[in-house]
Amino acid sequence: MTSSKRLDGRGFEETREIEAKIGIVKRADGSAMFRMGxxxxxxxxxxxxxxxxxxxxxPEKGIMRCNxxxxxxxxxxxxxxxxxxxxxxxxxxxxEKALSSVVNLDEFKNxxxxxxxxxxxxxxxxxxxxxxxxALALADAGxxxxxxxxxxxxxxxxxxxxxxxxxxxxxxxxxxxTDIPMxxxxxTGEIVLLQMDGIIxxxxxxxxxxxxxxxxxxxxxxxxxxxxxxxxxDKNE
Amino acid sequence: MxxxxxKENEIVVPGxxxxxxxxxxxxxxxxxxGEMIRANKLGIVHVDGRAIKLVPLSGNYLPKRGDVMxxxxxxxxxxxxxxxxxxxxxxxxxxxxATSDFIRKGADLTKYFNFGDYLxxxxxxxxSQNLIDLTMDGPGLRKLDTGRIIRVNPNKVPRIIGKEGxxxxxxxxxxxxxITVGQNGVIWVSGNPKEELIxxxxxxxIERESxxxxxxxxxxxxxxxxxxxxxx
Numbered sequence: 075m076t077s078s079k080r081l082d083g084r085g086f087e088e089t090r091e092i093e094a095k096i097g098i099v100k101r102a103d104g105s106a107m108f109r110m111g112x113x114x115x116x117x118x119x120x121x122x123x124x125x126x127x128x129x130x131x132x133p134e135k136g137i138m139r140c141n142x143x144x145x146x147x148x149x150x151x152x153x154x155x156x157x158x159x160x161x162x163x164x165x166x167x168x169x170e171k172a173l174s175s176v177v178n179l180d181e182f183k184n185x186x187x188x189x190x191x192x193x194x195x196x197x198x199x200x201x202x203x204x205x206x207x208x209a210l211a212l213a214d215a216g217x218x219x220x221x222x223x224x225x226x227x228x229x230x231x232x233x234x235x236x237x238x239x240x241x242x243x244x245x246x247x248x249x250x251x252t253d254i255p256m257x258x259x260x261x262t263g264e265i266v267l268l269q270m271d272g273i274i275x276x277x278x279x280x281x282x283x284x285x286x287x288x289x290x291x292x293x294x295x296x297x298x299x300x301x302x303x304x305x306x307x308d309k310n311e
Numbered sequence: 312m313x314x315x316x317x318k319e320n321e322i323v324v325p326g327x328x329x330x331x332x333x334x335x336x337x338x339x340x341x342x343x344x345g346e347m348i349r350a351n352k353l354g355i356v357h358v359d360g361r362a363i364k365l366v367p368l369s370g371n372y373l374p375k376r377g378d379v380m381x382x383x384x385x386x387x388x389x390x391x392x393x394x395x396x397x398x399x400x401x402x403x404x405x406x407x408x409a410t411s412d413f414i415r416k417g418a419d420l421t422k423y424f425n426f427g428d429y430l431x432x433x434x435x436x437x438x439s440q441n442l443i444d445l446t447m448d449g450p451g452l453r454k455l456d457t458g459r460i461i462r463v464n465p466n467k468v469p470r471i472i473g474k475e476g477x478x479x480x481x482x483x484x485x486x487x488x489x490i491t492v493g494q495n496g497v498i499w500v501s502g503n504p505k506e507e508l509i510x511x512x513x514x515x516x517i518e519r520e521s522x523x524x525x526x527x528x529x530x531x532x533x534x535x536x537x538x539x540x541x542x543x
Contacts (some may be wrong), residue, residue, distance in 0.1 A: 091352065103369070103370075103371060104369065121371065121399065122371055122398075122399040123371070123399045124399055124400070124401070133440055148470065176325070176326075178351065180401055181373070182441075183439075183440055184399075184400070184440065185399035185400065185439060185441075186399075196455055213325050213353045214353065214369060215369060215371075216352060216353060216368070216369035216370020216371070216466070217352075217370070218325075218340075218351050218352055219325045219326075219351060219352075220325065220326060220342060220344075220349070221325055221326030221327055222324065222326055222350070238530050258327075260326060261326045261328075261344065261349065262344075297324075298324050298327065301322075301324045301353060302322050302324065303508050305322050305353075305368060306322070
């Protein structure tokens, strides 16, 4: 596949259409919606709150639990089997690792912050969309965190690197698409998530990370604007 | 060279740069990152002398020494009571701090405070592990009987109380209700049922509109309206 444009007409360094909203779940302590193209993530944060059973409590630092869940009707037409799966456990775990590098867990020893990420609609890049949404929801919940987190998937489609893959691009065969989800702390450029599915050379990987970093800067701007908008709207009411 | 990137009273988000340079000190809600001061919470910037601090816009209650709060008795033990504080941590009210009565060994402590009772109590101490000690020894600290309990965003409590209690005393005077505002966002309102409702709706209004100027006048007008509507 050698062409100057991608399957959906985007440029190679262009993300899908992004939308972010804060405070959509009124009963939660903090919540956010983040949409990248057709992938929609809703995140709700509860806590810090009491943690039971008691043996899970950690007196040295607080605990954050992330729950990733795709809704049954969210996939590509096939019903997604509801309930926890090996895949959703893993993605919950990597999300938690990515976010715990910015959240100050020392502030709520023995307690827990619960992050629930739900997907009513998915089209590739769900873990990245989920991380973006969860970071916003944590900030909305007033949790102490040194920065937000932005995430994006960069991949090698055919023989070119492309930012923010869609499902069609990800599913391409011969050659198989290489998919690299990654997350960054925008202020420091620190990498907090890096996974890969496929084969890629070292040089291309370094280039992909650079592309991802630039895309995440733009995502971060959208996140910041969304957070400010919620409270500015309040101000003008 | 010190340069402030954000004006006073502006909203900042976690990670946002507030100041570059060493001219200011980071206080609550901010941290130093090399030459910069960044926010680590969602809040409004305040410059207090040389210190930069944030007034948070959201978040659960974090217990602080000296706060007067309203809690609910959730357990009775040998040596005192366990109290829910509307935060992630429960508090302990010891016998000695609860009453000056002589209590015989093995006496029934529920005679003093029973399950589900609401108390106005002061936080004596908070440890690094957030173990909380309460006391009932102080003016206005008591068990609450009749009335209603409402919960508000703890970050709005200073606005509900107002400058030197101006806001809450105005609501008290206008509605003839007795009101106690706990720092943990739990509020007790007691009075004539209809006036109680007015007071509660006013508190909700303050919670929603606390950042808009001229709040006191608007609340006053609103109470007049509500009272008129009722008498007709």
